[in-house]
Amino acid sequence: MFINYRDSRPIYEQIKELFKQQILSGIIKKDEKLPSVRDVATELAINPNTIQRAYRDLETEGYIYSVAGKGSFAEDSTMLRSQMQKDVIAEIKKNLHKLKNLGIQKENCMDIVKEIFEE
Amino acid sequence: MFINYRDSRPIYEQIKELFKQQILSGIIKKDEKLPSVRDVATELAINPNTIQRAYRDLETEGYIYSVAGKGSFAEDSTMLRSQMQKDVIAEIKKNLHKLKNLGIQKENCMDIVKEIFEE
Amino acid sequence: MFINYRDSRPIYEQIKELFKQQILSGIIKKDEKLPSVRDVATELAINPNTIQRAYRDLETEGYIYSVAGKGSFAEDSTMLRSQMQKDVIAEIKKNLHKLKNLGIQKENCMDIVKEIFEE
Amino acid sequence: MFINYRDSRPIYEQIKELFKQQILSGIIKKDEKLPSVRDVATELAINPNTIQRAYRDLETEGYIYSVAGKGSFAEDSTMLRSQMQKDVIAEIKKNLHKLKNLGIQKENCMDIVKEIFEE
DNA sequence: GTGGTCTAGACCACG
């Protein structure tokens, strides 16, 4: 796990994204325990409050559930995954429109897709 | 021109985007004068410092050039366009990676491209 | 019996409520023995300390009485029932105040009462 | 404004409720500015972080929107109000069912409603 | 040991 201090995004956002990826991609499975707030804090050399903030956000966003005294655990990600897909696809469509307006051809866009999926 | 105070982005970013769009799309042509800082400020009922900040950024990003005592003018947008293309393509690649991680197939992404370019 | 780990309430509160319901509704009768702390703990796969805590609370709240070396037994529920009524009525009054502040009319509240008691 | 330190609920929850009431009841109108984080903190003799937590929660729950450098402002409460009504009514129904099971008569419940709305 | 709340005090970007 890495934190990029040059990244303009706040640290807790970076941490949130790390865990979101791991949950959505199945690296952390349903009901699997996440590392404790304190463990992540010491590993990343970051204040526990910042990790806590990330975990709390992940809970309100539905990615994890926390049990005081036991730990934090991954939620079932199937619902989240489909929602995430919709969001990302909407984002891509917006950018494809931009490219279209900038005069890029369909073939060039196809090539970009191929490039990503064949690497 | 509209400013959305509920938008999480700072006001000067919103103003920058407004002018970027107009320059890239040709609404404001090469060497055409932009409205003065004061005019924009009064029209949008916004602090002139904020407009100034937007113009300063647009200048360092190469969208406009300023002539002391005369005003700000649009740069040639052809160069900017290719830069913009690179940025948007980078953005799309990031999102394609996300979709790949979420288990979306190459064919589905191809379909999205087709959908946009054939509408 | 079920424990919901996602429930924000602590586990011992959930266990307390389970037994309160059974005592007030008569499923566990006056002077009937409750299952032992150890049995509940093994059945629910929960730390015996937690069950102990629940039983201790139930005793101080007057729902059960414990006899050293024999076990825990249900109290007479008639007294408890009137206490329970008071608590629930207080809760309803709080919520009626909220509805009043939200602009709901007395008639609408009357209808809600009718709906419940005539179904 | 008052904070009850004996209340088991965290301070930020109490503060959230104070502002929710004022927004839902119309005391704070749409787009009206809330007192600044620091002002509330000094008035209640509470750490600014705690107020900030309350304001941030209110924003994610849709009660206010915050503009960095300008302040926090009330959202349009009409949507929130109808949602709130549904929640409170559901809560009352749950409690009415409890009373019904405890043997309370419909007339007694009617009297409670009258009591609240005629005081 | 776990998550959760709170304080005190600092710094930043924005307007």
Add this chain to the structure above:
DNA sequence: GTGGTCTAGACCACC
């Protein structure tokens, strides 16, 4: 002056 982020360190309830 405003909201927002972060640190350091404390305390609590729960398990």
